[in-house]
Amino acid sequence: MSRLRIELGRIGAIAWKDLTAERRARANFNAVLSFAALVLVLFGFALGPDAEALRAAAAGILWLAVLFSGILAFHRSYQVELENGALDVLLGYPGDRRAIFIGKLVANLVFVLVVEALLVPLAAVLYGLPLLRAAPELMGVFLLATFGFVTLGTFYGAMASRVRAREVLLPLLLFPILIPLLIGAITATATLLVGDPMGEAGAWVRLLVIFDIVFFIACVLAFEHVIEE
Amino acid sequence: MTDGSLLIGNHLEWQREMAAGREPAVELEGLARNFGRRWALRGITLRIRPGEAVALVGRNGSGKTTLLRVLATLLRPSRGRARVAGLDVVSQAAGVRELVGLMGHSPGVYDDLTAAENLRFALRMLGRPVEEAHVAAALEAVGLGAEAGVRVRGFSAGMRRRLALARLRLQRPRVLLLDEPYASFDAEGVALLNDYVRETVGRGGVAIVATHDLARAEEVVGRIVTLEGGRLASDEMAGEPGVVTAGGGRLAARAGLPQEPQPT
Numbered sequence: 380m381s382r383l384r385i386e387l388g389r390i391g392a393i394a395w396k397d398l399t400a401e402r403r404a405r406a407n408f409n410a411v412l413s414f415a416a417l418v419l420v421l422f423g424f425a426l427g428p429d430a431e432a433l434r435a436a437a438a439g440i441l442w443l444a445v446l447f448s449g450i451l452a453f454h455r456s457y458q459v460e461l462e463n464g465a466l467d468v469l470l471g472y473p474g475d476r477r478a479i480f481i482g483k484l485v486a487n488l489v490f491v492l493v494v495e496a497l498l499v500p501l502a503a504v505l506y507g508l509p510l511l512r513a514a515p516e517l518m519g520v521f522l523l524a525t526f527g528f529v530t531l532g533t534f535y536g537a538m539a540s541r542v543r544a545r546e547v548l549l550p551l552l553l554f555p556i557l558i559p560l561l562i563g564a565i566t567a568t569a570t571l572l573v574g575d576p577m578g579e580a581g582a583w584v585r586l587l588v589i590f591d592i593v594f595f596i597a598c599v600l601a602f603e604h605v606i607e608e
Numbered sequence: 609m610t611d612g613s614l615l616i617g618n619h620l621e622w623q624r625e626m627a628a629g630r631e632p633a634v635e636l637e638g639l640a641r642n643f644g645r646r647w648a649l650r651g652i653t654l655r656i657r658p659g660e661a662v663a664l665v666g667r668n669g670s671g672k673t674t675l676l677r678v679l680a681t682l683l684r685p686s687r688g689r690a691r692v693a694g695l696d697v698v699s700q701a702a703g704v705r706e707l708v709g710l711m712g713h714s715p716g717v718y719d720d721l722t723a724a725e726n727l728r729f730a731l732r733m734l735g736r737p738v739e740e741a742h743v744a745a746a747l748e749a750v751g752l753g754a755e756a757g758v759r760v761r762g763f764s765a766g767m768r769r770r771l772a773l774a775r776l777r778l779q780r781p782r783v784l785l786l787d788e789p790y791a792s793f794d795a796e797g798v799a800l801l802n803d804y805v806r807e808t809v810g811r812g813g814v815a816i817v818a819t820h821d822l823a824r825a826e827e828v829v830g831r832i833v834t835l836e837g838g839r840l841a842s843d844e845m846a847g848e849p850g851v852v853t854a855g856g857g858r859l860a861a862r863a864g865l866p867q868e869p870q871p872t
Contacts, residue, residue: 385735392732400720403759463768464714468775471680472733473705608683 386478393469393482398489400459407455408490415448415498423505430507437506438569442524442561444502445495449528450550452490453536456483461540470606480602484533491525513571516580520571523587524564527594531556534598538605563587631694633658633814634679634783638688640838641674648674650838651688656816656831661809663825663846664818666835672818673713675835676785679816680710692783709781711789715772719761723752723771726760730775746774750800765792773801784808784815790824802828 401408422440426432460466469479499521503510510517535552539545567583632655639652649671656662664672677683678690681701689696695703717726727743747753750770760768769792776784784805790798805815805828819825822832826846834841 388732388735392729396718396721396729399725400718403720459718459720462719463717464712465716465718467677467680467682467710467712467714468716469733470682471705471708471710472730473702474733474735475702608677 386475389472389474389478390482390485393479394485394489397456397459397483397486401455401486401490407452408494411448411451411490412494412497414451415444415494416501418444418447419498419502419505433506434508434572435569437502437508438572439565440506441499441502442565442568444498445491445525446528446554446557446561448494448498449487449491449532450553452487452494453532453549453553454546456487456533457536457540457545466540476603476606477599479606480533480537480599483537484530487533488526488529491529492522495521495525508572510572512574516571516575517568520564520567520580520584520587523584523591524560524567527560527587527591528557528564530591530595530598531560534594534602534605537602541606541608560587560590563590631658632656632691633660633693634816635691635694636675636688637690639675639678639685639690640687641671641678641683642686647686647838649678649685652835652838652840654833654840654843656814658812658814659809660831661805661815661817661829663822663829663832664816664835665820665822665832666841670835671838672835673787674838676710676712676787676816676818679704679783680708680785681705682710707781708783708785709776709779710785710787711769711772711776712787713791715768717760717768717771717775720759722757722759723747723763723774724756726771727774727778730778734779736778742778746777747771749777750774751796766794766797769793770797770800773797773804777804781808782813784813786815786817786819788819788821789817790819790821798824 419440422436422443423433426436457466460469470476499510502508531553535549535556539549539552542548563583563586567580567587570577570580570583634654634656636652636654639649639654640647641649648669652671652675664675666672674683678685678697679692681697681704684698691697692704692707695707697704718729721729724743724747727746728738731738731743744753744756747756750773752767752770752774755763755767760771763771769789786801786805789801793801802824805817808815809828815828817825817829829846831844832846833843
């Protein structure tokens with residue numbers, strides 16, 4: 380087998396292992412989804428019954444719900460490695476340790492996208508969002524923003540897994556660096572939901588693409604250093 | 609993929625040196641490692657030849673686990689050098705990982721996968737083809753053949769250790785690093801583990817067994833290295849008259865271990 384094929388096999392093995400464990404345990408997925416739904420409902424109550432105000436704030440609330448719930452997923456991603464000392468075994472396998480990062484990224488991406496697939500229709504019902512107005516464009520924005528979010532979440536999750544106060548440290552590290560991505564995602568989503576009469580969404584999408592490329596490369600290159608003890 | 613292209617060459621080199629039996633398989637030179645202000649290892653120099661099984665003994669905190677973790681490339685040395693088959697554990701870490709297999713304090717298995725799935729995952733991570741016959745044989749060899757399709761969550765501590773041993777059997781490392789390997793094993797499990805140590809050493813590999821249970825390790829090791837406060841306190845051949853009793857008598861006094869005969 381060629382070296383590349385072996386590394387791709389390792390990436391696939393890690394993604395398969397994480398998703399299989401997640402599918403069987405279920406507890407994490409149910410908790411994350413319930414938490415995200417609760418955030419949507421509570422923000423709805425906080426904003427009051429004004430339908431216009433709810434629609435205007437919907438994109439921001441939706442992305443905050445994804446952000447908060449994603450943190451729980453990133454914790455879990457490394458928690459399974461810390462149980463039974465599996466992280467040492469994982470790091471002891473031959474080959475490129477960056478495969479561990481990319482495999483976990485793939486698993487987390489699938490996890491967060493599934494949560495979003497259930498959360499977005501719920502938000503559409505609660506906030507009266509016209510999703511079908513620009514469904515393909517919205518899907519593109521969600522894919523791009525989620526990729527950037529999950530890339531950084533998986534990276535900082537690895538960094539936080541090595542310290543005791545990991546539950547507190549992860550959001551403290553992650554949230555500030557996500558601000559440009561969050562602004563881009565919220566603005567592009569809100570613009571598309573109102574029909575994008577000025578064609579503004581394109582600029583924000585370009586920002587998301589650049590963010591994704593830069594941080595994916597940086598995280599892949601730096602991963603081996605942050606996962607070492 | 610820092611040095612992956614060199615791996616085949618490294619294996620051949622290892623085999624040549626093994627055949628000659630001259631070059632050390634594991635070589636430590638002034639190896640030191642600190643955690644903040646605390647030095648876990650303070651200048652260890654040690655050479656282990658192919659075909660040797662070595663017991664690493666010493667009090668809690670004497671540096672046994674740290675030494676194994678450095679050799680497994682899980683920790684970088686703070687000072688000094690460590691080489692496995694001539695490969696540096698820092699600059700040629702990927703090559704070293706091709707040669708070493710670690711069984712640590714914890715078994716490193718996944719609770720939500722079955723026993724067979726854990727081994728299939730290990731094979732894929734090792735970059736080897738997943739052959740069901742190999743998986744089944746490895747599970748049979750450790751007495752878990754009937755539990756192949758059972759999730760590990762329901763396993764006892766001893767069964768998890770056996771699964772970790774099955775993973776090592778699939779890996780067939782040239783350098784076996786065992787950290788307190790006898791914990792949780794019943795008598796049959798100890799025999800299985802010691803058989804595997806003999807097998808590894810028999811094919812020219814190396815086994816380093818960090819343990820407090822010297823009586824069990826003595827069945828397979830030929831040499832006993834004692835660490836004290838991160839330093840090499842003694843390096844002796846096992847079974848030499850007056851060197852080590854069945855319970856680790858003289859050695860126990862030196863290493864601060866209990867001197868009563870160990871339970872078998």
